[in-house]
Amino acid sequence: MxxxxxxxxxxxxxxxxxxxxxxxxxxxxxxxxxxxxxxxxxxxxxxxxxxxxxxxxxxxxxxxxxxxxxxxxxxxxxxxxxxxxxxxxxxxxxxxxxxxxxxxxxxxxxxxxxxxxxxxxxxxxxxxxxxxxxxxxxxxxxxxxxxGNKNICFVSQPTDNIVGNFFVEGLSKSKLWTYGQVSDGIEYLFYFPATIDVAPILLRAFYYQVSIAFYIVYENCKILLNPSFNTSREYEECKNLEFLNKNVQFQIGFHDIDKDGLEELFICAKDQTREFIKDGMVINVFKYYPPAFKRHSGRAENWDLVGDFKCWEEKAYVKESSITIPRNLRGFYYEWTFVKGEFRDTGYH
Structure with a gap:
């Protein structure tokens, strides 16, 4: 107006x-x-x-x-x-x-x-x-x-962005934001199968007090997630937004890393300079355990951080049950493979 x-x-x-x-x-x-x-x-x-x-x-x-x-x-x-x-x-x-x-x-x-x-x-x-x-x-x-109705197509599903735009490739429904966008507040809509009785609706992120907070929002409650980013408090406190917006990106997406039919949530971040995120790139993998009753939506144990991987490289690739990061040195690479309920180091160092 x-x-x-x-x-x-x-x-x-x-x-x-x-x-x-x-x-x-x-x-x-x-x-x-x-x-x-x-x-x-x-x-x-x-x-x-x-x-x-x-x-x-x-x-x-x-x-x-x-x-x-x-x-x-x-x-x-x-x-x-x-x-x-x-x-x-x-x-x-x-x-x-x-x-x-x-x-x-x-x-x-x-x-x-x-x-x-x-x-x-x-x-x-x-x-x-x-x-x-x-x-x-x-x-x-x-x-x-x-x-979720496959016979009626008028609701636009989120489309994967073009390969090459992301620092973590291979995730479905990937979305990319600058630090400033996430700090101002974003919402990432979930598309869990309709067969999941107690399904979260979306992920909400925004700057709160001293850092960016990530919340899982349900129909009747919300719970705080705690991804690990190993950030520099000095840059967080000084709020050098010009620097952060230019160099820091967040990426969110899904991939069924454990092959159980329910995709895991990936919350990732990358800093081109390592001034804010000390390790350069961080990949957090959360597994969702749907509760049987809606009243149990707010339980923190519904979400398990099954892996958080940190390294200083340009790209990461998620495929099948593995996360692979080329090191650009004599064929060496980092790799973690999900086997029998846990990630194992399968890289060539």
């Missing part, structure tokens, strides 16, 4: 408006994602709509014809029903959707929560931080659940 009249508005009102705009963004995306999901479902033509929903569709279409100057809702009947009715459409046609969601209760409960928040937003009422966080969590959970 750049209107000149903003200067006469209370600062508190503007700040609340900004927060509400973010809440609207989540609700807009998840509502239309669900409509699109249902509309593009393989069984779409077989779906049954209740008489109340059919009446609502007819009334709104008739009203729309009277007001041609207003934008059309959409090109499908699903865009003419209320958000709360989407849960009923899914429940009334559960035989067609049972393979897409863990249970009727799972999706219905989330949509009921979102409906309450949506009603507040629709009436320009203010929602607090807890409601905004709940909207965000439900958005990520439902979007991740829907994106």
């Amino acid at each position: 750049t209107e000149n009249t903003l200067s006469i508005l209370p600062a508190d009102l503007i700040q609340k408006a900004k927060k509400m705009s973010k809440a609207y963004e989540y609700l807009y995306c998840i509502e239309n994602l669900l409509r699109d999901f249902i509309d593009k479902h393989p069984n779409r033509i077989l779906l049954n709509f209740s008489s109340e929903v059919q009446k609502s569709i007819r009334v709104r279409k008739n009203e729309e014809q009277k007001h041609n100057w207003i934008s059309l809702r959409g090109n499908s009947d699903l865009f003419y029903i209320d958000f709360k009715d989407l849960a009923d459409v899914i429940s009334n046609n559960w035989d067609y959707f049972k393979d897409n969601f863990p249970s009727q209760i799972w999706i219905k409960a989330k949509l009921e929560d979102l409906t309450k928040i949506r009603n507040l937003i629709a009436h320009n009422s203010y929602i607090d931080s807890d409601d905004l966080s709940l909207a965000k969590v439900h958005f990520n959970t439902i979007a991740r659940q829907i994106s």
